[in-house]
Amino acid sequence: SQQGEEDPQALSIQEGENATMNCSYKTSINNLQWYRQNSGRGLVHLILIRSNEREKHSGRLRVTLDTSKKSSSLLITASRAADTASYFCATESNAGGTSYGKLTFGQGTILTVHP
Amino acid sequence: DAGITQSPRHKVTETGTPVTLRCHQTENHRYMYWYRQDPGHGLRLIHYSYGVKDTDKGEVSDGYSVSRSKTEDFLLTLESATSSQTSVYFCAIRRTGATGELFFGEGSRLTVL
Numbered sequence: 001s002q003q004g005e006e007d008p009q010a011l012s013i014q015e016g017e018n019a020t021m022n023c024s025y026k027t028s029i030n031n032l033q034w035y036r037q038n039s040g041r042g043l044v045h046l047i048l049i050r051s052n053e054r055e056k057h058s059g060r061l062r063v064t065l066d067t068s069k070k071s072s073s074l075l076i077t078a079s080r081a082a083d084t085a086s087y088f089c090a091t092e093s094n095a096g097g098t099s100y101g102k103l104t105f106g107q108g109t110i111l112t113v114h115p
Numbered sequence: 116d117a118g119i120t121q122s123p124r125h126k127v128t129e130t131g132t133p134v135t136l137r138c139h140q141t142e143n144h145r146y147m148y149w150y151r152q153d154p155g156h157g158l159r160l161i162h163y164s165y166g167v168k169d170t171d172k173g174e175v176s177d178g179y180s181v182s183r184s185k186t187e188d189f190l191l192t193l194e195s196a197t198s199s200q201t202s203v204y205f206c207a208i209r210r211t212g213a214t215g216e217l218f219f220g221e222g223s224r225l226t227v228l
Contacts, residue, residue, distance in 0.1 A: 031214070031215050033215070042220055042221045042222055043219045048215055092215055101146045101148075101163075101209040101215060102148070102160055102163055103160075103217060104160070105150075105157040105158040107156065108157055
């Protein structure tokens, strides 16, 4: 079963616009992370937010976390064509003892930014 | 670059044959993971390791085994490959002392005919 569910599945925008992706999860967590994957490549970590944090920024990225709703959002501001990629949320659960750092991934959002 | 190398990067094999994928890291981190990525499923954890000879099952471990006889290598074996194991396989590490992010290899694309 997927811990994270993301929406939208696909998002198409113009350069300069903002892109927002959402993630929902099911169990209690230690942290939630966002990753980026360019076509044919491995995943690259973007940002991590701990369960006791509500918002975090990194460059043009803004992540929010609402543990009461078990949801997160990733905002990319002033998007560029180079932001075109798949974006995944991932959660580290704190249910059931030691996590060993295991992450459960959502199905991802495909972002296309048109020049 | 987290010093992760996966091999082979591409492989085509036939149903019923054994296949071993190798993940090699150069930084001697304790935690290593094997995920598979399929359309519509995102990434799913197959097996993970928390030290030499310490491994455990993930979400989709049926049909797979792993071994870790030394820190730097984590092997994933398909004892008898099936078409349902056609996928892209990713190895990942968690850096010691890091806050929890994983670093991924470039993937191994396996096709089982």
